[in-house]
Amino acid sequence: MEMIQFIDLNLTSAILLVLIGFIGGMVSGFIGSGGAFVLTPAMMALGAPGIVAVASNICHKFPKALVGATKRHKYGQVDIKLGLIMGVFAELGILYGKHVMTGIKRDFGAVGTDLYVSTVFVVVLAIVGGFVFRDYLKLRSQPHSDEHKVPKLAQWVHSIHIPGTMMYFNCAKANISLLFIAPLGFATGLLASSIAVGGFIGVPAMIYILGVPAIMASATELVIAFVMGLGGTIFYGLEGVVDVRLSMLILFGSLFGIQLGAIGTTYVKDYQVKLTMAVIMITVLFSRVFYIPGYLVKLQIIAPLPASTLNTLKLIGDGVLALALILGAATVLISLFKGMAEHRKQHETLTEAVGIAE
Amino acid sequence: MVETDKSWSKTIFWGALVGLLYWALFHNVNTILHFAHTTGHACVVNQGGELVYFAEPTVDACAAKNGTMVQGNWLHVFIPILIAFAVSYVHGAFTSSFWDSIGFKAAPKKNKGN
Numbered sequence: 247m248e249m250i251q252f253i254d255l256n257l258t259s260a261i262l263l264v265l266i267g268f269i270g271g272m273v274s275g276f277i278g279s280g281g282a283f284v285l286t287p288a289m290m291a292l293g294a295p296g297i298v299a300v301a302s303n304i305c306h307k308f309p310k311a312l313v314g315a316t317k318r319h320k321y322g323q324v325d326i327k328l329g330l331i332m333g334v335f336a337e338l339g340i341l342y343g344k345h346v347m348t349g350i351k352r353d354f355g356a357v358g359t360d361l362y363v364s365t366v367f368v369v370v371l372a373i374v375g376g377f378v379f380r381d382y383l384k385l386r387s388q389p390h391s392d393e394h395k396v397p398k399l400a401q402w403v404h405s406i407h408i409p410g411t412m413m414y415f416n417c418a419k420a421n422i423s424l425l426f427i428a429p430l431g432f433a434t435g436l437l438a439s440s441i442a443v444g445g446f447i448g449v450p451a452m453i454y455i456l457g458v459p460a461i462m463a464s465a466t467e468l469v470i471a472f473v474m475g476l477g478g479t480i481f482y483g484l485e486g487v488v489d490v491r492l493s494m495l496i497l498f499g500s501l502f503g504i505q506l507g508a509i510g511t512t513y514v515k516d517y518q519v520k521l522t523m524a525v526i527m528i529t530v531l532f533s534r535v536f537y538i539p540g541y542l543v544k545l546q547i548i549a550p551l552p553a554s555t556l557n558t559l560k561l562i563g564d565g566v567l568a569l570a571l572i573l574g575a576a577t578v579l580i581s582l583f584k585g586m587a588e589h590r591k592q593h594e595t596l597t598e599a600v601g602i603a604e
Numbered sequence: 605m606v607e608t609d610k611s612w613s614k615t616i617f618w619g620a621l622v623g624l625l626y627w628a629l630f631h632n633v634n635t636i637l638h639f640a641h642t643t644g645h646a647c648v649v650n651q652g653g654e655l656v657y658f659a660e661p662t663v664d665a666c667a668a669k670n671g672t673m674v675q676g677n678w679l680h681v682f683i684p685i686l687i688a689f690a691v692s693y694v695h696g697a698f699t700s701s702f703w704d705s706i707g708f709k710a711a712p713k714k715n716k717g718n
Contacts, residue, residue: 250658309691483640485644486644490640497691498626
């Protein structure tokens with residue numbers, strides 16, 4: 247018999263959650279799918295156990311994903327067939343990931359899930375952040391590389407024919423074996439149930455392995471996120487770890503932020519978005535690193551450290567996370583205000599020129 | 605001017621609905637959390653006026669804590685799902701209208717030259 251821990255909410259923590267949701271939403275809207283990666287660590291920093299933070303984050307995300315998928319379907323960017331098929335396999339990944347997480351909770355307690363979530367975060371953010379930074383450098387040096395080229399790996403995947411498993415996908419304009427799609431969907435779900443962000447695997451996998459254009463990959467990911475989120479909320483809900491207060495407070499701020507972030511993208515260049523993404527990812531990664539010694543001490547994996555050292559480490563972790571949030575918010579807002587001011591100036595110059603000509 | 609008034613009326617309408625939804629949620633938060641904790645069987649213990657929930661309880665362990673066994677119901681998992689859908693729809697309409705009303709709009713022509 248174990249206690250189900252939800253954090254005590256007061257006005258300050260509620261306002262902080264709304265603010266965190268706002269910034270997380272803004273980053274999400276600005277960099278596209280996967281932006282919710284700041285939310286899980288932030289909820290954990292406020293005291294929510296890893297499993298509750300992941301479950302509540304998943305719960306706030308899936309209706310947003312549905313709204314986003316519906317909007318982008320109207321622009322012809324969504325491949326529903328691929329989204330649903332990957333979603334089904336992702337659901338299996340979610341189920342397995344939840345099984346791992348509840349197993350850790352049962353054997354090591356809530357702090358075990360804290361360590362698990364933090365470790366996965368550090369590893370995944372290091373890999374994805376590194377790739378995004380490389381993309382930024384590439385985009386900056388090759389300013390006109392907009393056209394879609396099917397990557398070599400994807401060309402190989404398209405050339406493989408395994409009888410009885412082939413299916414045609416419009417977005418890739420190719421027949422692809424389900425045997426390639428199944429592990430990618432599974433891995434996406436597994437990651438989503440571990441850190442609440444599956445897009446880190448789903449989107450690059452669709453682009454580099456299946457040969458889907460980037461814009462369609464991020465839109466199709468919304469279908470997967472909806473399917474996974476709905477399933478994840480049910481699976482975690484059955485464990486009694488979805489804290490709907492956290493989900494709805496985050497959602498309150500997030501919906502304000504996501505629209506502002508999306509407006510912001512229309513005023514900036516692609517490589518600026520990539521740079522923002524890489525910087526925030528790497529900053530969040532460092533914030534998690536500082537919490538890990540505390541978890542290791544609690545689990546008696548390492549020798550006890552003085553309380554003052556642990557407090558200092560936690561304080562540094564909180565500070566670095568706050569820095570990541572401020573950086574994210576500042577980048578989006580500065581881009582937005584600068585872009586709007588430039589646009590207004592151009593508009594005024596044009597109006598004046600027309601006036602003089604008349 | 606008429607357009608601006610229309611846009612603000614829409615914002616106020618959706619904003620009022622959002623306020624109502626969040627009021628209903630936090631007004632009934634204890635009941636909603638009780639449902640969240642009882643998707644499976646649970647043991648409820650009153651610790652100094654505060655209810656604490658224990659998952660996967662046994663009758664003996666629950667009795668040892670002076671707790672009450674509560675029968676779980678898996679259908680409770682749909683409560684957060686319904687709340688999330690309702691809030692997302694209403695609040696999404698509000699925020700979109702809000703930013704529009706105060707003048708934050710997307711660039712008319714995409715400015716992304718790479």
